[in-house]
Amino acid sequence: MFDSTLMASSHPVITSYFNASNSASWLSTAFLLTSTALQPLFGRVSDTIGRRPLYLSGLLFLAASTGWCAGAQSIASFIAARAFCGLGAAGVQAYINLFYGGGSAAGAAFGGFLCDRIGWRMTFAVQIPILLVVFINGYFTTPSTLGPNLAKESGQGIVEALKDFDIAGSFLLTGSVAFLVLGLNLGGNVYPWKHPLVIVSLVVAFTAGAILIRVESKATRPVMPLAMIFSKPRGNLVFNNFLAQLGINTIIFNAPLYFQAVKLESPSLSGFRLAGPSVALTICGVSSGFIMTATGRTKWLIVVGSLFMLLGSVCLTAAWDGIPTWLVTVFLGPASIGQGLSFPATSLAVLSTSSQEDQAVMTSTLTLWRSLGVVMGVSFSSVILQNALTAHLSQLVTGRHKDEVRVPLPSLGYLWAQHLTSFLNCRSS
Numbered sequence: 291m292f293d294s295t296l297m298a299s300s301h302p303v304i305t306s307y308f309n310a311s312n313s314a315s316w317l318s319t320a321f322l323l324t325s326t327a328l329q330p331l332f333g334r335v336s337d338t339i340g341r342r343p344l345y346l347s348g349l350l351f352l353a354a355s356t357g358w359c360a361g362a363q364s365i366a367s368f369i370a371a372r373a374f375c376g377l378g379a380a381g382v383q384a385y386i387n388l389f390y391g392g393g394s395a396a397g398a399a400f401g402g403f404l405c406d407r408i409g410w411r412m413t414f415a416v417q418i419p420i421l422l423v424v425f426i427n428g429y430f431t432t433p434s435t436l437g438p439n440l441a442k443e444s445g446q447g448i449v450e451a452l453k454d455f456d457i458a459g460s461f462l463l464t465g466s467v468a469f470l471v472l473g474l475n476l477g478g479n480v481y482p483w484k485h486p487l488v489i490v491s492l493v494v495a496f497t498a499g500a501i502l503i504r505v506e507s508k509a510t511r512p513v514m515p516l517a518m519i520f521s522k523p524r525g526n527l528v529f530n531n532f533l534a535q536l537g538i539n540t541i542i543f544n545a546p547l548y549f550q551a552v553k554l555e556s557p558s559l560s561g562f563r564l565a566g567p568s569v570a571l572t573i574c575g576v577s578s579g580f581i582m583t584a585t586g587r588t589k590w591l592i593v594v595g596s597l598f599m600l601l602g603s604v605c606l607t608a609a610w611d612g613i614p615t616w617l618v619t620v621f622l623g624p625a626s627i628g629q630g631l632s633f634p635a636t637s638l639a640v641l642s643t644s645s646q647e648d649q650a651v652m653t654s655t656l657t658l659w660r661s662l663g664v665v666m667g668v669s670f671s672s673v674i675l676q677n678a679l680t681a682h683l684s685q686l687v688t689g690r691h692k693d694e695v696r697v698p699l700p701s702l703g704y705l706w707a708q709h710l711t712s713f714l715n716c717r718s719s
Contacts, residue, residue, distance in 0.1 A: 297321075300413055302547050303405045303557055308365040315672030316369045318543065319471055319665055324376030326661035327464040329654070332380050342432040346425055352378030353421040360414040403558040459513040462502040467662065470495035471669040478677040514658065515651055524643055524652060527636050528659045530596065534632065535663025537603055538625050540671040542567075545622060547675075553615050563619045567626035574630025588635040588642070595632025598624045633660075 297318050305311045332344055355374035362368035404413040473491030477483045506512040519525050542564065549560035578591050602625030609618060637656060644652045 300405045300410055300546075300557065300561075301543075302550050303410050304368070305365070307410065308368065310365040311676075313365050313369065313475070314547075315471070315475060315543075315669045317372055318668045320369045320373040321376040321379070322661060322665045322668070323464055323468055323471075324373045325380040326376075326658060326665065327460050328377055328380040329657070329661075342428070345428055345432055348378045348380070349421055349425040349428065350378075353418050353425070354378075356414045356417050356421065360411045360418075403561055405561075406556055406558040456506070456509045456511055456513040458505050459502060459509055462498050462505060463513060466495050466498035466502055467665060468495075469498065471665070474669060474673045475676075477673075478680065511651075515655060518644075518648065518652055518655060519659075524640055527592075527640050527643075528656055530592070531633065531636050531656060532659040532663040532666075534596070534599055534629065535660050536667040536670070537599060538629055539664045539667030541602070541606060541622065541625055543668045544671055544675065548618070549615070553618075555615070563622070566619065567622045570623055571626040571630040574627050575634055578631050578634045582635060582638060588639045591635035592632045592639065595628040595630070595635065598628030598631065600628075602626075602628065 301314050301317050302311075304317060305314045332348070352375060355371050355378055358371035359368060359375065362371055404410075404416065408416075469491045473488050473495060476485070476491065477488040481488055502514070503516065506514050506516050519528060545564060546557070546560040549555045549563060550557060553560075555563075578595075581591065582588055602621060602623065605621040605624065606618070609621065637653070640652050640656050641649050
């Protein structure tokens with residue numbers, strides 16, 4: 291989670307370095323796509339070969355691809371490295387979830403600080419020795435029999451375990467989301483919406499989505515069980531968390547850019563402003579567990595948490611030009627509080643409304659849709675921002691030299707985020 295939230299506070303610096311501000315969403319999306327798609331596969335493999343080999347392999351792969359990020363010489367190389375980071379993270383995701391809150395706070399707070407002090411490349415390099423320490427710890431503490439015993443009890447080998455795995459569904463899901471993100475990022479940003487590449491990307495995305503529904507309806511062990519998703523109340527809970535993640539990650543991903551580009555703050559300070567909401571998320575998450583244990587109720591936590599997330603979104607939407615920075619920081623809090631209250635309650639509610647044999651599948655389905663919400667939140671918000679910026683430049687930039695000042699959006703990558711406001715303030719020159 292340190293790696294995931296680190297990108298929130300450091301992506302303006304990285305995209306500016308590579309002169310590719312219009313590719314910002316791919317820095318997180320590439321990671322999230324591979325980690326989301328491969329988690330179910332790695333889970334099935336670990337049931338056969340054991341948790342420890344897969345966990346340790348994932349850590350080594352994550353360390354190597356993180357080093358690749360640190361040494362990337364182009365935006366394409368960096369995005370590819372992030373995709374491989376997601377592959378490694380998928381192998382250790384269950385262990386990452388244990389430290390979700392602490393890692394989120396640390397990544398958000400120190401990402402910008404490290405960019406300021408030692409450069410964005412070192413924000414990835416410093417993770418490598420940490421991952422190696424975790425590798426050594428995992429080698430000595432993870433039981434070698436954890437996982438294979440489950441397969442032995444059912445007499446399954448790796449071939450039998452993977453025979454009914456929904457490989458087609460995994461690839462269709464990944465392809466559908468990837469092409470949707472690609473088409474939305476290219477349209478009105480790099481190419482006009484009528485450009486053939488944009489149209490083809492969107493057509494492929496929706497076609498793959500339609501095929502996915504058909505494949506999942508016939509799969510023995512679908513990666514996205516339609517019958518469970520569209521049943522009440524489980525489907526309502528799953529989509530509640532999907533939409534919540536979409537909204538929350540829209541805030542988290544774009545807040546550092548706002549502080550750096552509009553408020554002209556340093557990456558360090560903008561990153562530390564995300565630490566408070568991350569700590570609030572952790573505290574509320576732990577508190578909700580105690581509350582559920584004491585009361586045995588989950589519904590009101592979900593309702594109150596959803597209202598807090600709505601309140602946070604409304605407050606940020608109502609922000610005005612010249613709003614005090616401290617007030618914007620306060621406005622970031624309610625959404626995180628709401629997430630901390632509602633997400634643990636949702637997980638428990640999904641389990642309590644499922645039979646024992648369906649609980650594992652519903653847990654993975656809930657995790658999958660939460661991950662998709664993260665992907666969509668980052669991607670959609672980036673699309674809206676890039677296209678809105680293009681439109682507003684035409685309205686705001688006036689004067690004798692307006693045609694020269696109205697540069698194409700990709701050229702904005704040459705502007706460091708902290709100079710963007712100064713650029714817009716020159717619109718009447």
